[in-house]
Amino acid sequence: xxxxxxxxxxxxxxxxxxxxxxxxxxxxxxxxxxxxxxxxxxxxxxxxxxxxxxxxxxxxxxxxxxxxxxxxxxxxxxxxxxxxxxxxxxxxxxxxxxxxxxxxxxxxxxxxxxxxxxxxxxxxxxxxxxxxxxxxxxxxxxxxxxxxxxxxxxxxxxxxxxxxxxxxxxxxxxxxxxxxxxxxxxxxxxxxxxxxxxxxxxxxxxxxxxxxxxxxxxxxxxxxxxxxxxxxxxxxxxxxxxx
Amino acid sequence: xxxxxxxxxxxxxxxxxxxxxxxxxxxxxxxxxxxxxxxxxxxxxxxxxxxxxxxxxxxxxxxxxxxxxxxxxxxxxxxxxxxxxxxxxxxxxxxxxxxxxxxxxxxxxxxxxxxxxxxxxxxxxxxxxxxxxxxxxxxxxxxxxxxxxxxxxxxxxxxxxxxxxxxxxxxxxxxxxxxxxxxxxxxxxxxxxxxxxxxxxxxxxxxxxxxxxxxxxxxxxxxxxxxxxxxxxxxxxxxxxxx
Numbered sequence: 001x002x003x004x005x006x007x008x009x010x011x012x013x014x015x016x017x018x019x020x021x022x023x024x025x026x027x028x029x030x031x032x033x034x035x036x037x038x039x040x041x042x043x044x045x046x047x048x049x050x051x052x053x054x055x056x057x058x059x060x061x062x063x064x065x066x067x068x069x070x071x072x073x074x075x076x077x078x079x080x081x082x083x084x085x086x087x088x089x090x091x092x093x094x095x096x097x098x099x100x101x102x103x104x105x106x107x108x109x110x111x112x113x114x115x116x117x118x119x120x121x122x123x124x125x126x127x128x129x130x131x132x133x134x135x136x137x138x139x140x141x142x143x144x145x146x147x148x149x150x151x152x153x154x155x156x157x158x159x160x161x162x163x164x165x166x167x168x169x170x171x172x173x174x175x176x177x178x179x180x181x182x183x184x185x186x187x188x189x190x191x192x193x194x195x196x197x198x199x200x201x202x203x204x205x206x207x208x209x210x211x212x213x214x215x216x217x218x219x220x221x222x223x224x225x226x227x228x229x230x231x232x233x234x235x236x237x238x239x240x241x242x243x
Numbered sequence: 244x245x246x247x248x249x250x251x252x253x254x255x256x257x258x259x260x261x262x263x264x265x266x267x268x269x270x271x272x273x274x275x276x277x278x279x280x281x282x283x284x285x286x287x288x289x290x291x292x293x294x295x296x297x298x299x300x301x302x303x304x305x306x307x308x309x310x311x312x313x314x315x316x317x318x319x320x321x322x323x324x325x326x327x328x329x330x331x332x333x334x335x336x337x338x339x340x341x342x343x344x345x346x347x348x349x350x351x352x353x354x355x356x357x358x359x360x361x362x363x364x365x366x367x368x369x370x371x372x373x374x375x376x377x378x379x380x381x382x383x384x385x386x387x388x389x390x391x392x393x394x395x396x397x398x399x400x401x402x403x404x405x406x407x408x409x410x411x412x413x414x415x416x417x418x419x420x421x422x423x424x425x426x427x428x429x430x431x432x433x434x435x436x437x438x439x440x441x442x443x444x445x446x447x448x449x450x451x452x453x454x455x456x457x458x459x460x461x462x463x464x465x466x467x468x469x470x471x472x473x474x475x476x477x478x479x480x481x482x483x484x485x486x
Contacts, residue, residue, distance in 0.1 A: 011365040056366065076362055086365045119319055122254040122329045123299060123480075127366070237366075 001065045003099055004075060007091035008047075008060040013126045013234065014086060018050045018060070027051075027087055031062070034082035039068040048105045048241040052194075054233035056127065058111070059090075061241040063101045099243075107171065107189055107242035112200040113235045114182040121180065128181065129200070129235030135207035137182060141175045143206050146216040147186070147199065148173055154222040156199060157192035158230060166192060166222075175203070185239065194230050202228035244308045246342055247318065250334035251290075251303040256369045256477065257329060261293045261303070270294075270330055274305070277325035282311040291348045291484040295437075297476035299370065301354070302333075304484040306344045342486075350414065350432055350485035355443040356478045357425040364423065371424065372443070372478030378450035380425060384418045386449050389459040390429070390442065391416055397465040399442060400435035401473060409435060409465075418446070428482065437473050445471035 008031070016024035020032075028045060035043050047062040070078060075092040083089070098104075115121055115128035116135050124130075147170045154166040172187040184203065186196055202218065205211040205228035211218075218226045251274070259267035263275075271288060278286050290305040313321060318335040326332070341347075358364055358371035359378050367373075390413045397409040415430040427446065429439055445461065448454040448471035454461075461469045 009365050011368070058366065080362060085363060085368050088363045088365050090360075090362050090364070117333075119323060119333050120328060120331045121333070122252050122331050123301065123370070125254070125328050 001067055001097075003063055003065055003095050003097050004072070005061060005063045005093045005095045005099060005101065006075070006079070006089050008057060008062060009088050009090050010057050010060065011086040011126065012051060012053065012055045012057070015053065017052045017055065018047055024053075027060075030083060030087055031079065031089075034079045035064060035066070037082045038070065038078045039066055041066055041068065046101050048101045048108065048238075049191075051236075051238055052233050055236045055238070056234075057238040059240045060238050061101050061105070061243075063095065063099060101241075104243050105241050107187060108191060108238065109172075109185060109187040109240040109242075110191070110196045111237040111239045112184040112186070112196055112231065113237070114184070114200065114204060114231070115180055115235075116182055117180045124181070126234060127237075129204075129232040131204055131208070133204075133208040135182065135204065136209070137175075137177045137207065140182070140203045140207040143215040144173045144175045144184070144203060146214065146219060151219050152222055153192055153195055153219065155218060155224050155227045156195045156202070157224070158194035158198070161193035163192060168192065168195070197231045197233065197236060198224075198227050198229075200231035200235065204228060204231060244310055244340070246306055246308055246338050246340050247315070248304060248306045248336045248338045248342060248344065249318070249322070249332050251300060251305060252331050252333050253300050253303065254329040254369065255294060255296065255298045255300070258296065260295045260298065261290055267296075270303075273326060273330055274322070274332075277322045278307060278309070280325045281313065281321045282309055284309055284311065289344045291344045291351065292434075292481075294479075294481055295476050298479045298481070299477075300481040302483045303481050304344050304348070304486075306338065306342060344484075347486050348484050350430060351434060351481065352415075352428060352430040352483040352485075353434070353439045354480040354482045355427040355429070355439055355474065356480070357427070357443065357447060357474070358423055358478075359425055360423045367424070369477055370480075372447075372475040374447055374451070376447075376451040378425065378447065379452070380418070380420045380450065383425070383446045383450040386458040387416045387418045387427070387446060389457065389462060394462050395465055396435055396438055396462065398461060398467050398470045399438045399445070400467070401437035401441070404436035406435060411435065411438070440474045440476065440479060441467075441470050441472075443474035443478065447471060447474060 076089040113128040319332040356371040
């Protein structure tokens, strides 16, 4: 059987997230149905990780096994012809049988977009988290640096997931202001449930002066109550998965 | 009566365009209804110009007359509270009685976004025109310079509008490649019906080698048949109106 790795871009607005659920349409389901239509096989597609409702991907990675003989360069176009406009396969590669989109992943990079504007902005609406308060971006940039390195991020995790360890390593943080947008990017070896959204929410709360504790102390406290709110899903993008 | 000038951002995807039509919802209608809800007045709002179905605005300008005494700084928030998420008033000013959003306009700047990608891209889908052919961006940049200056743009106009003259002046052209996006901006004293979309379509046809005639000669020929296709509305943004 061939093992196919695909890179996927999607707009998460109209989905319950990556994973199949009973009540609402998921990204996974749409892609599995599209593959079924072109291969006549019931495949199970495995992603690098779930994304929640409303969350987008610029470079989600997933793999599936197939007996189909469709040439690899025809796969994105063929699957895309059966997908809605808000999901697209942007690359496909044939990989070794032991490759697993989740377990083989070494690093991930997320983007989080904050729209700092007095009024709602239709062009950015589906792709950003609107914050109307004045934000001190310089302070947010300074504080964000404390995230770099290996830390126990227990305070930056929502309940509802079971993990062996809450220790993760952040390799890179970037926070930039581009007109009304504040663009945060975080790269790490793994992320806890809602970790990027809690990081974004905490930086917003620091930026508006609602939290006065330093991010360094919040991390060290390992207490979810010291961190900020969970920022909205629609500002989050899974940007890249590294193998 | 007060004369109120508003700046509006909108995502045109779900509308028939600016102007009220019988069958589908228009931007104008939504804003007039919202103003009616907050002032209890039936107002008529005049924009700097119509935009077509699917076309967006980053800075459309319009004005309306009202007897309402709502303080000017409260107007955007009040109207926005009655508008759907894809239309937003981002500024309001009180102007002299003779100000007219259309007749007082001196210059306009449009943006046109081309997505040059092998596959559809969900994040950009509503806000760009997908071109799958390989484009020679350098050639497009060179050729675009011929647009600058005063020309008879008769060859760059769709039928369906009556104008006294087809002579317009283009003050500035910018064409930049940002990853898969090719971003064209055009500033001029006025634009004929579909002029920016025909300019974009002609540049695409030149960039893919379908048109070999120089843009200089196409303009001089004043013949619609020599220009390229009309690029899709969803790539077009009215960026700014100057008074």
